[in-house]
Amino acid sequence: MAVARIAVVAGDGIGTEVVAEARKVLDAVLPGIESTEYDLGATRYNRTGEVLPDSVRDELAQHDAILLGAIGDPSVPPGVLERGLLLRLRFDFDQYVNLRPSRLWPGTTSPLANVKPGEVDLTVVREGTEGLYVGAGGVLHRGTAAEIATEESLNTRHGVERVIRDAFDRAERRERRKVTLVHKTNVLTHAGGLWARTFAEIAAEHPDVSTEYQHVDAASMFLVTQPQRYDVIVTDNLFGDILTDIAAAVTGGIGLAASGSINPDRRFPSTFEPVHGSAPDIAGKGIADPVAAVLSASLLLDHLGHPEQARRVSEAVATELAGRKPGQPVRTAEVGDRLAGLSR
Amino acid sequence: MAVARIAVVAGDGIGTEVVAEARKVLDAVLPGIESTEYDLGATRYNRTGEVLPDSVRDELAQHDAILLGAIGDPSVPPGVLERGLLLRLRFDFDQYVNLRPSRLWPGTTSPLANVKPGEVDLTVVREGTEGLYVGAGGVLHRGTAAEIATEESLNTRHGVERVIRDAFDRAERRERRKVTLVHKTNVLTHAGGLWARTFAEIAAEHPDVSTEYQHVDAASMFLVTQPQRYDVIVTDNLFGDILTDIAAAVTGGIGLAASGSINPDRRFPSTFEPVHGSAPDIAGKGIADPVAAVLSASLLLDHLGHPEQARRVSEAVATELAGRKPGQPVRTAEVGDRLAGLSR
Ligand SMILES: CC(C)[C@H](C(=O)O)[C@@H](O)C(=O)O
Ligand SMILES: CC(C)[C@H](C(=O)O)[C@@H](O)C(=O)O
Numbered sequence: 001m002a003v004a005r006i007a008v009v010a011g012d013g014i015g016t017e018v019v020a021e022a023r024k025v026l027d028a029v030l031p032g033i034e035s036t037e038y039d040l041g042a043t044r045y046n047r048t049g050e051v052l053p054d055s056v057r058d059e060l061a062q063h064d065a066i067l068l069g070a071i072g073d074p075s076v077p078p079g080v081l082e083r084g085l086l087l088r089l090r091f092d093f094d095q096y097v098n099l100r101p102s103r104l105w106p107g108t109t110s111p112l113a114n115v116k117p118g119e120v121d122l123t124v125v126r127e128g129t130e131g132l133y134v135g136a137g138g139v140l141h142r143g144t145a146a147e148i149a150t151e152e153s154l155n156t157r158h159g160v161e162r163v164i165r166d167a168f169d170r171a172e173r174r175e176r177r178k179v180t181l182v183h184k185t186n187v188l189t190h191a192g193g194l195w196a197r198t199f200a201e202i203a204a205e206h207p208d209v210s211t212e213y214q215h216v217d218a219a220s221m222f223l224v225t226q227p228q229r230y231d232v233i234v235t236d237n238l239f240g241d242i243l244t245d246i247a248a249a250v251t252g253g254i255g256l257a258a259s260g261s262i263n264p265d266r267r268f269p270s271t272f273e274p275v276h277g278s279a280p281d282i283a284g285k286g287i288a289d290p291v292a293a294v295l296s297a298s299l300l301l302d303h304l305g306h307p308e309q310a311r312r313v314s315e316a317v318a319t320e321l322a323g324r325k326p327g328q329p330v331r332t333a334e335v336g337d338r339l340a341g342l343s344r
Numbered sequence: 345m346a347v348a349r350i351a352v353v354a355g356d357g358i359g360t361e362v363v364a365e366a367r368k369v370l371d372a373v374l375p376g377i378e379s380t381e382y383d384l385g386a387t388r389y390n391r392t393g394e395v396l397p398d399s400v401r402d403e404l405a406q407h408d409a410i411l412l413g414a415i416g417d418p419s420v421p422p423g424v425l426e427r428g429l430l431l432r433l434r435f436d437f438d439q440y441v442n443l444r445p446s447r448l449w450p451g452t453t454s455p456l457a458n459v460k461p462g463e464v465d466l467t468v469v470r471e472g473t474e475g476l477y478v479g480a481g482g483v484l485h486r487g488t489a490a491e492i493a494t495e496e497s498l499n500t501r502h503g504v505e506r507v508i509r510d511a512f513d514r515a516e517r518r519e520r521r522k523v524t525l526v527h528k529t530n531v532l533t534h535a536g537g538l539w540a541r542t543f544a545e546i547a548a549e550h551p552d553v554s555t556e557y558q559h560v561d562a563a564s565m566f567l568v569t570q571p572q573r574y575d576v577i578v579t580d581n582l583f584g585d586i587l588t589d590i591a592a593a594v595t596g597g598i599g600l601a602a603s604g605s606i607n608p609d610r611r612f613p614s615t616f617e618p619v620h621g622s623a624p625d626i627a628g629k630g631i632a633d634p635v636a637a638v639l640s641a642s643l644l645l646d647h648l649g650h651p652e653q654a655r656r657v658s659e660a661v662a663t664e665l666a667g668r669k670p671g672q673p674v675r676t677a678e679v680g681d682r683l684a685g686l687s688r
Contacts, residue, residue, distance in 0.1 A: 079531075111457060137535070147500065151496070151497040154494055155493045156493075189427075191495045193493065216585075220590050
């Protein structure tokens with residue numbers, strides 16, 4: 001029997017290149033993974049008009065995890081693949097924990113003058129199935145002077161509680177054991193109240209975890225001025241979207257950022273993917289950095305119950321990055337080979 | 345007849361101290377302003393339980409503008425003064441342009457390593473009367489496992505169009521003439537569509553203004569990695585709240601950031617205030633930096649039709665900041681005296 005069955009959605013542009021390296025590393029560190037490739041993304045959409053056929057969705061559902069490269073191309077109207085594929089997977093597979101760690105790795109540099117490598121190590125636990133992402137809302141009198149458009153943020157105790165619990169569980173396993181709730185309770189009083197009350201209750205069950213609350217505007221500022229202060233941040237879907245990009249920016253850019261859209265119960269597969277896009281400008285040249293894809297594979301290993309292998313992969317990345325000279329060009333396959341060797 | 349009638353709401357903590365200096369500068373640069381002080385904020389709330397009595401609101405409405413110091417104290421439950429006073433003024437007085445310029449002044453330093461003084465000069469035109477700030481939404485089955493909480497973002501063609509028009513008008517008066525629309529059209533398709541279509545129409549009326557669109561997550565990142573790229577940013581109420589704090593952070597902090605909640609029609613008074621809070625920890629010591637309050641006074645002058653005086657005040661600030669030694673402590677009254685002298 002295979003140690004794990006994963007679906008590989010390499011996707012578009014550099015997606016195929018970086019996923020190949022992530023596969024290399026996975027095979028090196030955990031032999032016996034069975035993988036199936038799925039052709040989804042802009043190329044398929046342009047060829048067939050299909051985004052995610054139900055039959056493919058059902059096949060994906062049979063896997064332990066999905067490894068995704070990057071989806072998207074300027075030729076596809078904005079939103080089609082995001083909503084039809086990425087968000088659909090998050091919702092259909094109940095991927096309620098959107099996990100985005102940010103570390104300022106030794107060997108890399110932050111755009112922030114006063115932050116040194118090694119000082120930032122935070123993880124954002126972003127809710128993935130509720131909030132403003134549900135698509136509720138509408139448009140009336142479209143195209144006229146009387147037009148109104150609404151967007152509704154839906155938040156349930158069920159959804160808020162489970163993601164906050166996950167954040168506390170993760171904090172329990174970390175050194176600093178601190179959870180920061182980010183919301184905008186002074187303006188979004190309805191949803192903010194639910195988040196704040198639920199947070200307070202779960203915090204009371206975790207006396208060994210320290211907690212704080214920040215408004216999203218303040219947190220956005222502090223991520224720029226003092227990113228060191230954060231350990232685990234838990235927040236809603238939209239705030240998480242914004243905060244994780246700021247966190248990525250201050251820790252060397254989305255080129256290094258990994259993410260997991262996780263269904264912690266494992267009733268459905270979780271998706272692991274680099275935060276960066278398909279980068280059509282550098283696609284096919286063999287110069288894309290596979291580090292974010294490899295770190296996503298490390299998250300995948302951890303999620304599937306192989307923490308030791310996950311650690312070896314992330315340590316390989318640490319060694320790789322520490323050894324890079326500033327400005328040194330990257331060769332995708334060489335980096336993958338090195339990381340596979342280091343992880344073994 | 346007075347050249348202008350302004351209501352002064354000094355507020356709490358350092359609010360009173362910095363407003364005194366802003367008044368000094370206003371008197372120096374535009375003699376004959378008539379001003380009335382209004383006691384509002386945490387101190388009044390704690391004494392009387394009142395936030396903004398209707399009678400006071402009606403008196404405020406009789407002024408040309410409101411100069412506000414800072415509102416808030418830890419003794420007041422979060423949200424009470426924000427919603428009852430600050431947001432109420434924005435809504436009651438139809439202050440639909442929330443204007444927040446960010447400049448990296450010579451003499452100040454950015455937390456960003458690669459950004460030099462003089463390189464950043466952007467202004468955010470944030471919608472102030474719609475979106476998620478309207479308070480629409482509710483809570484059902486509160487405190488139970490079945491609880492749901494909603495927040496609704498309301499956007500009208502009326503509201504979106506007028507603020508986008510204002511942004512283009514401001515861009516027309518600037519050197520680079522560029523407007524960036526920030527939204528999240530790939531997820532918030534209903535409101536995003538209204539914003540994007542309206543933006544495209546108004547852009548077509550301004551062929552001399554260049555335009556771009558960015559998703560809010562990307563813009564948050566670019567504000568950290570390349571703040572130089574922005575000229576005028578127009579965005580909705582909540583995105584504007586977040587983006588302006590990031591912009592303030594990368595240009596030396598909210599200690600220097602000014603803002604105006606503007607009713608461009610002048611049917612109602614506009615409010616001008618520093619972005620910083622009441623800073624109870626340093627209140628009463630005479631060491632608060634009045635620069636943000638003085639820059640807010642400069643926005644006030646511009647709004648009331650005194651662009652030459654506004655320019656003199658902001659040039660005085662430029663001179664003041666350029667002359668400061670790094671780490672040099674600030675004496676509130678001395679800075680105010682210097683700025684008044686320089687503006688005269
Ligand atoms: C592509 C888009 C729908 C998506 C999101 O908003 O969640 C992306 O920005 C992300 O953060 O994964
Ligand atoms: C105090 C709060 C209600 C307010 C807002 O969210 O608009 C503040 O953050 C601001 O930016 O002026």
